[in-house]
Amino acid sequence: MTRPSAKHLHGRRINPKAITGKETVADLVDDAFLAYNAGRLREGCQLFTQRMLAPESTVAMSITGALTPAGLGMSALIPLIEAGFVDWIISTGANLYHDAHFALGLSLHQGSHTADDVELREQGVVRIYDIFFDYTVLLSTDAFVREVSARPEFQRAMSSAEYHYLLGGYLLEREKALGLTKRSVLSMAHTLEVPIYTSSPGDSSIGMNVAEQALAGSRLRFDVSADVNETASIVLEAKRTGGKSAAFIVGGGSPKNFLLQTEPQIQEVLGIDEKGHDYFLQMTDARPDTGGLSGATPNEAVSWGKIDPDQLPGTVVVYMDNSVALPLLTAYALARHAPRPLKRLYGRRQAMMDRLLTEYRAALEFRNRRAEAAKG
Structure with a gap:
């Protein structure tokens, strides 16, 4: 006679080998990370590695x-990015601004989170928890952003992807002049034509310096509508060419929503027939019970049309600090999956x-009829 509990006991038996110190990161994850957040x-x-990096998948990464x-x-x-594991990115502007420090040869240092912040301020030291750097790092980076943004090719409205591509080119030149390589995400994304968007262009020191340029008469403007439509077009292209759309969410916040809203933009606003992203992997420390977007689960996203309900088995939420989770996932992926051909989506x-x-024009009549019917 089969016991009633039997149907629940088909999972892998917990019987790990002893850790010897000779394991690779990937082996450690597979063999010893058996329960809880591990x-x-x-x-x-x-x-x-097994599903999101399939050849037909287009992988979007959001970063906060x-x-x-x-x-x-x-x-x-x-x-x-180099391995072809990330095809396009939505980032906070702050991450991109601080990324530029390294391409400019500026230094950040390990410090202590218990330091006296009044003393640090008096001595011109800026603190990000346990990272210290001199205030001149900000001033030098600001000056570089302003100098570059004042150039003729920037004097127009453009998507944030265009701006970051152009900025990345100048950072790449500076890296080469300083004898540096692979210091900057922006410069690498420029080289490999990985588009990088930011969901809130004004919410960082890059946006602040662009705003200063506007006071000086610059014609540079961030075209946020272009950002919304371009990101939606990337997802639609992935689906219409027989592929899948994979959402890799590092953190949460506005970039998470900007990535996921591509599907409501396609379905709800433009009226185009679609079902949602196919894969959802989020690594976060945000809880779902507070109602915030950062902690919202993929199940909740289904109700918005952001995630294909048929693909819920292809979703995972990891509750972990990304200073721990991201290096581990990177090491695992590079060990377990061969590099993929670059999609070079920017071009x-x-x-x-x-x-x-x-497709929008073809769906417009349907979209309008649906809107009228919804009025009751």
């Missing part, structure tokens, strides 16, 4: 939290926008 990280690593000041741009983000933006516009 178990979710193992599931996330396996989802990423002070990752680049901690060196994670160099240690994790650049290797993921394909116009073609993807053409498809979006064509």
Whole structure:
């Protein structure tokens, strides 16, 4: 006779080998990360490498939290981009601003989170928890951003992806002049044509310096509508060419929503027939019970049309500090999956926008009828 509990006991038996110190990171994750948040990280690593990195998947990464000041741009983000594991990015402006420090040869240092902040201020030292740097790092980076943004090719309205691509080119030149390599996510994204968007262009020192340029007569403007439509076009292109859309969310916040809202933009606003992103991997310390977007689960996202309900088995949320989780996932992915061909989406933006516009025009009558019916 089969016991009633039997149906619940099909999972892998917990019977790990003893850790010897000779394990690779990938082996440690697979063999010893068996439960709790470690178990979710193992599931996330396996989802990423076994499904999200399939050739037909287009992988979007959203980034929040002070990752680049901690060196994670160099240690994790650049290797993921180079391997073709990230096809396009939505980041906070702050991460991109602090990323630029390294391309400019400026130094950040390990410090103490218990330091006296009044004393640090008096001595011209800026603190990000346990990272210290001289106030002149900000002033030097500000000056570089203003100098570059004042150049003729910037004197127009543009998407944040265009701005970051151009800025990345100048950072790449500065890296080369200083004899540096692979210091900047922006410069690497420029080289490999990985578009980088920011969901709130004014919410960082880059945006602040662009705003200063406006006071001086600059014609540079961030075209946020272009950002919304271009990101939606990337997702639509992935789906219409027989592929899948994978959302890799590091942190939460506005970049998370900006990534996920591509599907409501396609379905709800433009009226185009679509079902939602296919894969969802989030690594976060945000809780779902406070109602905030950062902690919202993929199940909740289904109700908005952001995630394809048929693909919920392809979703994982890892509750972990990303200064721990991201390096582990990066090491795991590089060990378990071969590099993928680069999609170089930046150079394909116009073609993807053409498809979006064509489908939008074809769906417009349906969208308008649906809106009228909803009025009751």
